[in-house]
Amino acid sequence: MHTNSLVRNSGIGSNLYVIIVFCLIFLSNDVYADEIPIVISNTSQATIQIGANASNQEHFAATEIQTFIQKVTGTHLKILTNQQSTETPTVIVLGTPTTNPTIRSLQSAGDFKISDELDEEGYQLKSIDLGTEVVIVIVSPTSRGVIYGVYGFIEACITALTGLHPVHPDIHVQLDDTLRIPFLDEISNPFYPVRAVLEIDDPNWLARHRVNMSGGEGVWTGTGIEDGFGTAFKYVDTPEFSTLQDEPRDQRLERITSLQNRFKELKSRGIDAYLFMYLTGEPTEALIKTRPDLLGPEVLYGASRNEVSYRPFCWSKPEFHTLARKLTKEILKTYPSLAGFHLRSWGHETRACNCPDCGDRTPQGQAKLWDVYFTIIKAAREERPNFKFYLSGYDSSWLQDPDGRYARQLPKGTIFSQKWGADGEPVVDPNISIPQMNALGEMGHQYIVLSHDVEEVMPFWMIESDLFVQGVRKLANTPEVNGLSGFTIQGATQGLGYLDRLVSAGLNWNIQLDSQQLLENELMARYGNKEAADLILSALRINSWTLSSYFSDYAYSLTIGGSYGSGSAGLATRFWNLIGPKAIENTLLIPELKIAQTAVNRFTSLLAPQLRAANEMLAAKEIASPVDLEALQDLMDAVYLMRIWELLFQSRQKLVEAIALGYEYNTGSAINAKLSSAGEFSKSIQPLIKQIHEFVPLFGYSHQTNEFELVKTLQNEVEWLNSYDYRTLQQHDESFSPEKTEFLIREVHNYPNPLKRETTFTYILSLEADEVEITIYTASGRRIQILNEISAKEGYNEEEWDAQDAEGNPLANGVYFYKIRAMLEDEVVESIHKLAVIR
Ligand SMILES: [Zn+2]
Structure with a gap:
């Protein structure tokens, strides 16, 4: 590669020579003296050089540079091997000391030294000025590390173009015909060894997020029917198993080829592919027919193929173990690029055999399961000594190991995981067992935490980054946590929810990352200015805190977790569990006034910030300049989502207020007004649902299905409310009798406000009053009207007013005050409010 750069000049015309001289003068300018040219005026100034025997991963790394430079400059850089000569002033040399001889020769010439601080997956970026050319070395002890180094280099290029740091490779960058970068001298090692993703399947996306484990490969339906070891024959094409297959051979062959290619693709990006299987799940129909000798007695399971029951494998039968051995070996032979198995024991999907030998979910049964x-x-x-394993469901009731005796027998490096919080809900404290994590760590195993799962709150979750950052950093900074190996990132890659994935990926790599700056940069690049970015980020964060607070106790309005105020423990926080007749029926069953009052207060405290989030997102939309249609749609979706949550809280607040009224006063009309108001809020959510451009595909449901189901559920909710007998609430607790009710006036409003021609005052009296009057004043305090002898009954009252003064003249446009005053014997209560007239 040590080609003299002047070679370029031979045989070129004088015009070009002038340009080159001009460029050289230009280069002598201080501005560029310490910068390295990559592309100048649409002309490539750099060559990518790999070793002649580079690995697939290094080839991929080189093409990633090519792809990104093309994307940000429109110019194509050549990839050459160390045996070809380069003609550009800059050469980007990538590889390991073993795979790229140039790196070795630079080392022995004393131009460059590989840092001894590099971990296996770490990388080093170093620019070296050789006089004739500048070499940028991207080196790592492993090919996988070279890929990460390449992303480090790409990010340096993006920073040079945009001035933004830190950045993610996929950030939006405006095309520029020239790219110069500063001299690089950087060393970086990953913070966590396992950086997993279970459900996102774009290999490039995974690579660019520096993920090194893909844990959900294969079929994953969540039922144990098509995604268990019992149907794993579909992954192989062995004559021995042909009679145990349910599907036609061509269909199976297609799957096998596609998986083989996928595993290969993942491997070439430095990602370990783990094949997912429930252990053991429902066997194929063919097997149930032809090999009853492997099976136990029938078990009831509603999600089975016939929706009633199936016959599970008997874990005690040696014949079954023989089959399991053969099938396992066959799978490994079929997929040379497969790195490991993700084996899962979970819920009913993995129904155990309940024959006397297996004994279902008893310690004896657990021992048999471990045998499998x-x-x-x-x-x-x-078959393959370094084959890896990831076990999920460990130490729940599904795969128990109270004294760690089984874990001790597992291959070192086996991965275990724990879900964040009770069910992936967004909270700061994931509530994981540190002693267990540490115990597994001491055995040489790896323990990862599954980040809160976007699917759980879909389609309305936008960002949990703050919570995640706090939680991750808290764990990372807890000295006694020494068994933690990383976090998985799950869920959406589209919409503004994708911001979470950036933070998760970044923190897995660098725990000290300034994640706020990362997010702000991302948003600035997409929405054109810092003001819009700050408003979006602020709105998303407020929303994330409101929802986190709401899910911690459901604002005392739902019993889903067991009792009022118990939060989302044990239940996914999916939006459609929070709406619909069942949810509101449940809310209306709040059994005590005290709980209802707590709920009213909780919703009041949630509403204010949620309203702010909605307003900020709207304000962001006004000043943002989205870079493309997708960015605009994401922002619009965020505007609607902020508003949807606000309306949901409004609706629920009215419900719990109705309950409280049922206890406090014996008046039907006030309760009824609250209930219809709740219904109106639910109704107003529906058009917003239809405005959402793209729902996250919850469990693979399409956008259309999500939209349809949510609107239908809300409609049912409104209908249910309309037919609900408000008197039910009055009968709530007949034993409730206030000892002495305080004389109060509350909930004073006027609708509409601002008013045009008339308005209706509404107010609630805790006791029937002797007299109520409303006095209206101008803004300067002049009295212009008194309404007396108006409704004074206990509970809800309303009074219409034609907005005329005492002389019968319509009020002029402007702001007015009104004082409402109620008298009972010698007690007087009053309050002052504002109204506006706009004619
Ligand atoms: Zn059995």
Whole structure:
């Protein structure tokens, strides 16, 4: 590669020579003296150089540079090997000391030294001025590390173009025909060894997020029917298993080819592919027919193929273990690029055999289940000694190991995981067992936390970054946490929800990352200015805190978790569990005044910030300049989502106020007004649902299905409310009798306000009054009207007014005050409010 750069000049015309001289003068300018040219005026100034024997991962790394430079400059850089000569002033040399001889020769010439601080996956970026050319070295001890180094280099290029730091490779960058970067001298090592993703399947996306484990490969339906070891014959094409297959051979072959390619693709990006399987799930129909000798007695399971029951494998039968061994080995032979198995014992999907030998979910049954795990693990390791395992469902009731005796027998490096919080809900404290994590760490295993799962609050979750950052940093900074190996990132890649994924990916790599700046940069690049970015970020954060607060106790308005105020423990916080007849029926069953009052206060405290979030998002929309249609649609969706939550809280607040009224006063009309108001708020959510451009595909449901189901559920809710007998609430607790009710006037409003021609005053009296009057004043305090002898009954009252003064003249446009005053014997209560007239 040490080609003299002047070679370029031979045989070129004089015009070009002038340009080159001009460029050289230009280059001598201080501005560029310490910068390295990559592309100048649409002309490539750099060559990417890999070793002649570079690995697939290094080839991929080189093409990633090519792809991104093309994307930000429109110019194509060449990829050459160390055996070809380069003709550009800059050469980007990438590889390991073993795979790229140039790196070795630079080292032995004393131009460059590989840092001894580099971990296996760490990388080093170093620019070296050789006089004739500048070399940028991207080096790592492993090919996988070279890929990460390449992203480090790409980010340096983006920073040079945009001035933004830190950035993610996928950030929006405006095309520029020239790219110069400063001299680089950087070393970076990942913070966590396992950086997993379970459900996102774009290999490039995974690579660019510096993910090194893809844990949900294969079929994952969540039922145990098509995604268990019992149907894993579909992953192989072995004559021995042909009679155990349910599907036609061509269909199976198609799956096998596609998986083989996918695993290869993942491997070439430095990502370990783990094949997902429930252990053991429902066997194929063919097997149930032809091999009853492997099966236990029938078990009831509503999600089985016939929706009633199926016959599980008997974990005690040696014949089953023989089959499991053969199938495991066959799978490994079929997929040379497969890195590991993700084996899961969970819920009913993995119904145990309940024969006397297996004994279902007893300690004896658990021992038999572990036998199955070890049969599979042993067979796989015989086939490939470094084959890896990830066990999920460990230490729940599904795969128990109270004294760690089974974990101790597992291959070192086995990955275990724990969901964030009770069910992935967004909270700061993931509530994970640190002693268990540490115990597994001491055995040499790896323990990861599944980040709160966007799917759980879809389609309305936008960002949890703040909570995640706090939680992750708290764990990272807790000295006694020494078994933590990383976090998975799950959920959406589209909409503004994708911001979370940036933070998660970034923190897994660099725990000290300034994640706020990362998000702000991302938003600035998409929405054109800092003001819009700040408003969006602020609105998303407020929303994330409101929802986190709401899910912690459901604002005392739902019993889903067991009792009022118990929060989302044990139940996913999916939006459609919060709406619909069942949800509001449940709310209206609040059994005590005290709980209802707590709920009223909770919703009041949630509403104010949520309203602010909605307003800020709207304000952001006004000043943002979205870079493309997608950015605009994401922002509009965020505007609607902020408003939807606000309306939901409004609606629920009215419900709990109705309940409180039922206890406090014996008046139907006030309760009824609250209930219809709740219904109106639910109704107003529906058009917003229809405005949402793109719902996150919850469990694979399409956008249309999501939209349809949510609107229908809300409609049902409104209908249910309309037919609800408000008297039910008055009968709530007949034993409730206030000892002495305080004389109060509350909930004073006037609708409409601002008014045009008339308005209706509404107010609630805790006791029937002797007299109520409303006095209206101008803004300067002049009295212009008194309404007396007006409604004074206990509970809800309303009074219409034609907005005329005492002389019968319509009020002029402007702001007015009114004082409402109620008298009972010698007690007087009053309050002052504002109204406006706009004619
Ligand atoms: Zn059995």
